[in-house]
Every structure is written in structure tokens, then in C-alpha cells.
Amino acid sequence: MRPVSPKLGPIASAALLPLVLAACVMQPAPEIATPIPALPxxxxxxxxxxxxxxxxxLLPQDDPAYRALSGAALANAPSLAEAAARIEAARAGVRRAGAERMPNIAAGSEITRNRINPAQFGQAGQQGFIPREQTSYGANIAASWDPDIFGQLKAQERAAIARIDAASAQAQGVRLALLAEIAASVTDWRVLDARTAAIQADITAAQQLAGLAKVREDAGIAPGFDRVRAEATASSSQVRLAALESERARLTGRxxxxxxxxxxxVRTALAAPVSSLALPEAPAALPSDLLANRPDVAAAAANLAASDADLAAAARARFPRITLSGVIGLLAFDPEDFFNDSIVGTLTAGIAGPLLDFGRVGAGIDAAAADKRAAFAAYRGAVFQALGDAEAAYGIVAAADTESRLAVNESDQLTRAASLAETRYRAGLASFLEVLEARRAADASGERSAAAMGRALRARILLWQALGGEVRASATPLDQG
Known part of the structure; x- marks a missing residue:
């Protein structure tokens, strides 16, 4: 429909207005409920x-390597720079949406040269009253404004603002994931140090046992085979020690x-001394805390708010748009007359709306409604993903703590059994085979207990991330549908 110009008069405007407003009753926006999922x-x-x-x-805050590497990552990590750029893009979208609600003012100038056939004007043209060529000089300032009476542009601005919240929450998720990865890598490095110490203790014990077998061999009271088997045990521990270097290389690259x-x-930071590993207590939290702390839940809630605003904007496309525009400028056919009574202007008020669009507006509303349903489903999915992550993390912490405690007890018992077997061997009350078997059983137990401690520390980092990483003041609000 063409804009209604003042030249058409009030009769034409009154005749067209009911036709335009008839579109307002078509395809109303559907009501889509978005209740907060029930939480345990x-x-x-x-x-x-x-x-x-x-x-x-839950994080290794006292580890100097973690402090140094996490600080460097927060300053230089490419993933954080990418997330920050996405926030800036969302902010630019808000500025663009806000600018759409303001008047648009443009300025221009032009020189036009026309050549016509004077004969088409009959006798006047043949007598030279109509010039064959004509040049015009013009300059103007044009302004147009949509007052957004029905709020479509306002809804689009709300959607853009909600996308800033979503981008910010996603950036927070990237930050927390980065810190968790660094904490896990530093923890793995410290566990490698503990495993190295345990294996070196095994090597020392095996070498002492080989030395004892050598003394007995030289004294003729034990075969040389005992010494060879003890040295083989030490060599086996050295192979395990060498295998740890590949894990160090992988952690360095990570x-x-x-x-x-x-x-x-990285290696310089990891070389800083650190106290012995300790298991902090797991903090108690409530499932409702996830709505405030989890960045993925906050991002999903913000996307849901954006989709709701998009649906409102799509529904407001049913209403007519009123446009106010005006042009003022100068027009002359001779440069000397450009500023001599050459002012021209136009003022227009137009109204336009859908009359017969063959379902275009309705399809847009249906698409926006489907997007909102999908956003709500994604929000519910994020909530239950957070619940599942937290449940699993608490369970893993409990299981890892039990494993670590049992592994330490096992190591203590096997080490004591190996010491007793060696004492009996020195006293002639046990065979070398018994000592060797006890030593082999004790050898791997220290490394296993260190690895179990590492899994318990890793479980705490997983719990930290599952609970949202940081305690926030309040949850992202979600309107009840």
C-alpha cells in the first residue's frame, strides 16, 4: 500500500485507514508458557x-603455577578474546536497534542535465518556447521518522539487549572452562610429581634389594639369579618413570x-615449589543455585528472553507503520539563482500496513513462535544438564575420596609387608622369592595412591565447574509465561 499523502485529503485517508487496521485482527501472537522447571x-x-x-x-588457589598460568591466560587467551569480540558485536546490535527508533536525516546534492525533443510540445516547442536542453542544480536535506506507535522497533531493541546478556554469559562460560582446564592441567602435573617420587622410592628399594642379593651372592649363600631378578624389578620401575615424560610433554602443550x-x-611456572597435595571439603549447594551460577543456564535464559522479544516484534508487524518524512532544499536552473528564492520542500505523513500479504506476516509469527519454543526447550535442557552435572560431580567426589583413602591404606599395608619380608629374609626366615613378590606388590601401590589422589582433586575441579564456578548474587530473571 502506498503512503497516504496529505494531497489525497481526509476522505481518502478515512477510506484507507479501516482497510489497514483490519490487518490488526489477523494472526494474533500465540501464548507460550515458559515456567521455570521444577528443581529437587x-x-x-x-x-x-x-x-x-x-x-x-576447590581450585588449587595456593599453587603458584596455577596463579601464574591462569593470570596469563586471562590476559592473553585467544578463546577469551573471541568471546569478548562476540560481546562487542552484540552491543553494536543494540546500538543499531536503538538508532532505528531515531529520525534518519540525510543530505545530498545533484546536478541534472536533461535533453528533450521540443516537437513533442506542439507549436510551443516549435516556436522555441521549450528549451531543448536544461540543467538543474539541487541540494536538499531529507528526514524521516517512524514513531513506532505499536512497539515493533522497541521489541527488536529488547531482543538485542537480551543477546548482550547471552553473549556475556557465554563469555563467562568460556572463562570458567579455561580456568578449569588450567587447574586440571596443573593438578595433573603435581600428580605426576607425586607419582615420580613414588616410583623413585620404588627404584631405591629395588636397588637396595639388589645390593643385598649381591652381598649374599658374593658370600655364596644365595644364587646370582636373585640379584638379577632384583635388578629387573628396578629396571621395570625405571621404565615406568621414563613413561611419565610423555605425559609431561602433553600437559606442556595443553x-x-x-x-x-x-x-x-609454562615449564618455568610449573617448576615453582608447592606444598603437599590436600583434598578440600566439597561445599554444600542447592540445586536452585544453578539458575544463578551456571553461565550456560544464564545464556539460555537470555536467549529465551530474546526469542520472546522477537515474537513480540513479529506480532507487531500486523499493525500499520506510520512514517513522517520531510524534504527541504534548493532547486535552480542557473547557478547564479541557487540562493535566490529557490527553496523547495515537501512534508509527508504516511501510513502503511498489510492488507493482503498471502500469509507472510502469519508465517513470520509462526517462525518466531517456534523459535521461542525451541529456546524454552534449550533453557530446560540447560537446567537439567546443570542438575545432571552437579549430581554426577558430587557422586564422583564421594567415590574418588573413598578410592583415594583405600589406595593410601593399601600402599601403607603393602609397604609395611615388603619391609617385614625383607627383615625376615635378612634373618633367614623367608625366601628371596617372597621378598621379591612383596616388593613388586608394594612398588606400584605408591603410584596408584598418588594417581587416586589426583582423581579426587580432579573431581573437585569438575564439581567447581558443575556448580557454576563462582557464586553470583542473583539468578537471571525468567518471566512466567
Whole structure:
């Protein structure tokens, strides 16, 4: 429909207005409920609420390597730079949406040269009253404005603002994932140090046993085969020790990727001394805390708010748009007359709306409604993903703690059994085979207990990430549908 010009008069405007407004009753926006999913009151593996541990204590905050590498990553990591760029893009979208609600003012100038056939004007043209060529000079300022009476542009601006929240939450998720990866890598490195110490202790014990067998061999009271078997045990431990270097190389490369530092800087940070490994208590939390703390839940809620605003904007496309526009300028056919009574202008008020669009507006509303349903399903999925992650993390912490405790007890018992077997062997009360078997059983137990401790520490990092990484003041609001 063409804009209604003042030249058509009030009669034409009154005749067209009912036709335009008739579109307002077509295809109303559907009501889509978006209730917050029902959450359980507690987790199945919830620890003692009186533990008093904090969420931040789950990370190796006291490790100088973690502090150095996490600081470098927050300053230089490419993944964070990418997330920050996405936030800037979302902010630019808000500025664009806000600018759409303001008047649009443009300026221009032109020189036009026309050549015509004077004969088409009959006798006047043949007598020379109509010039064959004519040049015009013009300059103008044009302004147009949509007052957005029905709120379509406002809804689009709300959607753009919600996408800033989504981008910010996603950036927070990237940050937390980065810190968790660095914490896990540093923890794995410290566990490698503990495994190295355990294997070196095994090598020392095996070498002492080989020395004892050598003494007995030289004294003629034991065969040389005992010494060979003891030395083979020491060699086996040395093979296990050498295998740890490949894991160190993998962790170095991983930290280079995460932090944006070179390998030398990473190894220097990891070389800093650290106290013995300890298992902090798992903090107690409520399932409802996930709505506030989890970045993926906050991002899904923001995307749902954006889809709701998109649906409102699509529904408002049913209403007519009123446009106010005006042009003022100068027009002359001779440069000397450009500023001599050459002002021209136009003022227009137009109204336009769908009359017979063959379902275009309705299809847009249906598509926006489907997007909102999908966004709500994604929100519910994010909530239940968070619940599942937290339940699993609490359970893994409990299981890993039990495994670590049993592994330490096993190592202590096997080490004591190996010491007793060696004492009996020195006293002639046990065979060398018994000593060797006890030594082999004890050898791997220290490394296993260190690895179990590492899994328990890793489980705490997983719990930190599952609970949202950081405690926030309040949840992202979600309107009830």
C-alpha cells in the first residue's frame, strides 16, 4: 500500500485507514508458557552442610603455577578474546536497534542535465518556447521518522539487549572452562610429581634389594639369579618413570594452547615449589543455585528472553507503520539563482500496513513462535544438564575420596609387608622369592595412591565447574509465561 499523502485529503485517508487496521485482527501472537522447571530440594550425594568449605577452595588457589598460568591466560587467551569480540558485536546490535527508533536525516546534492525533443510540445516547442536542453542544480536535506506507535522497533531493541546478556554469559562460560582446564592441567602435573617420587622410592628399594642379593651372592649363600631378578624389578620401575615424560610433554602443550605462553614460560611456572597435595571439603549447594551460577543456564535464559522479544516484534508487524518524512532544499536552473528564492520542500505523513500479504506476516509469527519454543526447550535442557552435572560431580567426589583413602591404606599395608619380608629374609626366615613378590606388590601401590589422589582433586575441579564456578548474587530473571 502506498503512503497516504496529505494531497489525497481526509476522505481518502478515512477510506484507507479501516482497510489497514483490519490487518490488526489477523494472526494474533500465540501464548507460550515458559515456567521455570521444577528443581529437587537437594542433591543425592550432598555433603555435610556444616563443612563450611567455599566453592573457590576447590581450585588449587595456593599453587603458584596455577596463579601464574591462569593470570596469563586471562590476559592473553585467544578463546577469551573471541568471546569478548562476540560481546562487542552484540552491543553494536543494540546500538543499531536503538538508532532505528531515531529520525534518519540525510543530505545530498545533484546536478541534472536533461535533453528533450521540443516537437513533442506542439507549436510551443516549435516556436522555441521549450528549451531543448536544461540543467538543474539541487541540494536538499531529507528526514524521516517512524514513531513506532505499536512497539515493533522497541521489541527488536529488547531482543538485542537480551543477546548482550547471552553473549556475556557465554563469555563467562568460556572463562570458567579455561580456568578449569588450567587447574586440571596443573593438578595433573603435581600428580605426576607425586607419582615420580613414588616410583623413585620404588627404584631405591629395588636397588637396595639388589645390593643385598649381591652381598649374599658374593658370600655364596644365595644364587646370582636373585640379584638379577632384583635388578629387573628396578629396571621395570625405571621404565615406568621414563613413561611419565610423555605425559609431561602433553600437559606442556595443553597449557601452551590454553595460556598463549611459550613452552619455556609454562615449564618455568610449573617448576615453582608447592606444598603437599590436600583434598578440600566439597561445599554444600542447592540445586536452585544453578539458575544463578551456571553461565550456560544464564545464556539460555537470555536467549529465551530474546526469542520472546522477537515474537513480540513479529506480532507487531500486523499493525500499520506510520512514517513522517520531510524534504527541504534548493532547486535552480542557473547557478547564479541557487540562493535566490529557490527553496523547495515537501512534508509527508504516511501510513502503511498489510492488507493482503498471502500469509507472510502469519508465517513470520509462526517462525518466531517456534523459535521461542525451541529456546524454552534449550533453557530446560540447560537446567537439567546443570542438575545432571552437579549430581554426577558430587557422586564422583564421594567415590574418588573413598578410592583415594583405600589406595593410601593399601600402599601403607603393602609397604609395611615388603619391609617385614625383607627383615625376615635378612634373618633367614623367608625366601628371596617372597621378598621379591612383596616388593613388586608394594612398588606400584605408591603410584596408584598418588594417581587416586589426583582423581579426587580432579573431581573437585569438575564439581567447581558443575556448580557454576563462582557464586553470583542473583539468578537471571525468567518471566512466567
Amino acid at each position: 530440594e537437594n542433591y543425592f550425594f550432598l555433603p555435610d552442610p556444616a563443612s563450611g568449605s567455599s566453592l573457590a577452595a 597449557l601452551v594452547t590454553l595460556t598463549g605462553q611459550d613452552g619455556a614460560a
